[in-house]
């Protein structure tokens with residue numbers, strides 16, 4: 370897998386700072402699971418986090434707090450729930466996403482939006498949406514712009530838009546200046562994980578009319 | 586989260602440790618954390634606790650949580666340090682880096698109902714193919730260099746770094762509070778990040 374499109378530095382920085390919403394953080398973690406380069410970048414930023422922790426203004430912790438922690442050291446630890454499924458070899462599903470969808474993209478309940486376009490919504494807090502989008506070859510998503518950011522990770526297939534060509538493992542990290550209309554150019558369905566901070570803004574009348582229907 | 590003034594402590598929040606001479610350098614904290622996994626020595630844990638717990642608590646309070654919550658989460662974080670030391674690899678990251686990610690995840694999980702998506706927290710020692718970010722000896726000086734670099738950032742860059750790292754605010758939130766476009770927030774973070782990384786790498790060429 371050759372990855373050509375990576376995370377924006379500002380996005381990665383916020384992920385490491387713990388300042389990304391749940392959905393965008395899921396896309397970032399999933400890309401990191403697939404991308405050596407961004408993992409290295411991430412570790413560097415984490416080292417900056419460590420340096421900032423080392424130099425932060427201190428808040429006093431009392432000896433009684435220490436005593437109560439010491440009391441608990443030998444308590445039996447309830448093993449952390451095995452909520453995280455074991456990674457499946459050669460799976461197209463990155464580990465962080467697996468705890469949301471299991472081990473198969475085919476077994477999910479896909480909701481048809483229009484012919485050739487399906488979605489599977491993921492539970493996520495916040496104003497934005499987090500979903501898997503599945504688009505048949507030759508189909509296009511509606512042209513749209515966004516308030517806030519949109520992060521898209523390609524899990525299967527490929528598409529092209531005004532920004533470039535995206536295939537498996539690539540991440541499209543778009544800010545609010547961009548209007549785009551992705552067109553699927555793989556010979557099989559394209560499946561991607563998308564997270565936005567806010568609901569999308571459609572730039573065509575059709576999109577504006579259908580938006581409430583599709584919740585899209 | 587409590588409402589805090591946006592990033593107004595940009596220059597005061599990163600204070601060099603006053604009694605530095607009496608403290609073990611960062612390198613030793615990393616060696617001690619690794620040692621703890623093997624020895625399970627309570628005295629060693631107490632030393633790590635005295636060093637890291639006021640930092641963890643300071644960090645959590647900066648995120649806007651109450652002192653009571655910060656106290657509780659700090660206890661949980663230090664218990665996790667004790668329970669998870671076997672996952673720590675000093676060749677991969679400084680103790681402060683490992684403990685930072687631990688405290689960050691605990692805090693976010695507490696603030697949200699969902700777990701913060703992690704890419705590999707439990708496998709720090711499994712990716713043998715990846716080179717360490719820094720050699721241990723370099724970790725000793727790097728945190729002071731990064732602190733210095735933050736103080737040298739232009740105010741508007743330091744501000745977004747503080748709001749992002751210490752207050753946990755999203756790009757849009759920062760844009761709203763500072764009344765600047767989202768793109769400006771991102772470009773300030775990119776510029777600042779590049780400078781901090783150079784400090785981390787010990788590159789003094791400006």
Ligand SMILES: [Zn+2]
Pocket residue numbers: 372374375376400404405406407408
């Ligand atoms: Zn990447």
